[in-house]
Amino acid sequence: MSLRKLPEIEAGRLPTVCAFEPDADALERWNAGLSPKAQGENTITILEVIGEDFWTGGGVTAKRVAAALRAIGSQDVIVEVNSPGGDFFEGVAIYNLLRAHPNKVTVRILGLAASAASVIAMAGDEIQIGKAGFLMVHNAWVIAMGNRHDLADAAATMEPFDDAMATLYADRAGVSKAKAAEWMDNETWFNGEQAVEVGLSTGFLPADAVTENKAKAEAMSGVNATRRIDARLAKTGMPRTERRALLADAKGGTHDAALTVKHDADAIAALVSGLFKS
Known part of the structure; x- marks a missing residue:
């Protein structure tokens, strides 16, 4: 799939009474020690939570990815992913940056691409996943507080966002949007073989491409x-x-x-x- 055919995702920010949080199950399955065995100057690594990470001061942001793309310039890009997800809107911003890159983007799922990280993975012209890797899709969920108007605003913001995600997964896998929405409703986990089988990945990552620290x-x-x-x-x-x-x-x-x-x-x-x- 060419990047030029990938849809841009438009999503406004949630009301200030809301906040995204990483998925606890994804955090439990995440092996933070996995990384690429080798990487070149045209490689972008996404090996942390998506968005600014309160607990470590790290995290992968759109600002960081934009700077990396500027440094790479007009070259093919390899994106190494091992992330439990995090801030969905930050993930959307990163996805849009990668889909707009004029050259080939290869996404390599080293261990886990969950939640917002699975959105980012869909920006690849080619998506490779380890046979022992996982990809997880679900509806965006947030912590929301406030009166009924605040909660209504939050729901109104999230509904088209989930619809856009269902469209993206459906287009990539070649399934109906209703099927993709069912995956999201059920918080579906795909192992490497399943991700390739359903079409969310284009092939397998070589076994010797990953190292564990x-x-x-x-x-x-x-x-x-x-x-x-x-x-x-x-x-x-x-x-x-x-x-x-x-x-x-x-x-x-x-x-x-x-x-x-x-x-x-x-x-x-x-x-x-x-x-x-x-």
Whole structure:
């Protein structure tokens, strides 16, 4: 599929009473230690959450991808993806940047392309996925607070966005939009073989194209534990500022501290247990 035939996705920002959060299940399945074995000057890596990451100060933003594309110039681009997703609107912005690139874009799913990262993956002329990799699609979900008008505004903003995503997945896979919407409604996970079979990927990634940094995966495990708890608490309706203040308190007041010490993890677990019992 040529980039010139890919649709641009238009999506306005959500009302300020809303916020996107990464999917807790995707965070749990994400192996942050996976990366490309080799990369050239025309490579863009998407190996973190999508959007600015509160917990690490990192994250993949449209601004960063735009700068990388400017540096690459008129060359073919390889996009290495291993991400649990994150901010859907940031993912849409990155997708639109890649689809507008004048040369070939090859997306390589090293481990996981979930949620917003799966949107980005659809920008590839060629989409390769590891046989042990996963691609996940679902409806956009947000944490929304406010009065009935705020919530109505949030729903009105999300409806055409989900419709655009269904169209994108349907066009890529060659299925009806109703089928793609069913995938999204069911939060569907495709392994490598399934992604190729249904048409969301064009082929397999060579087995020797991926390397695993176990030290990095271990170092990130504590941060991901915090992210997962944050995502679970978000589904209870707790405001973002309150969630993150509580989690920072449980880690000694440092929001970007990693949960690598057992008593920190125990403190978080005790905190969450108490919240659900109250």
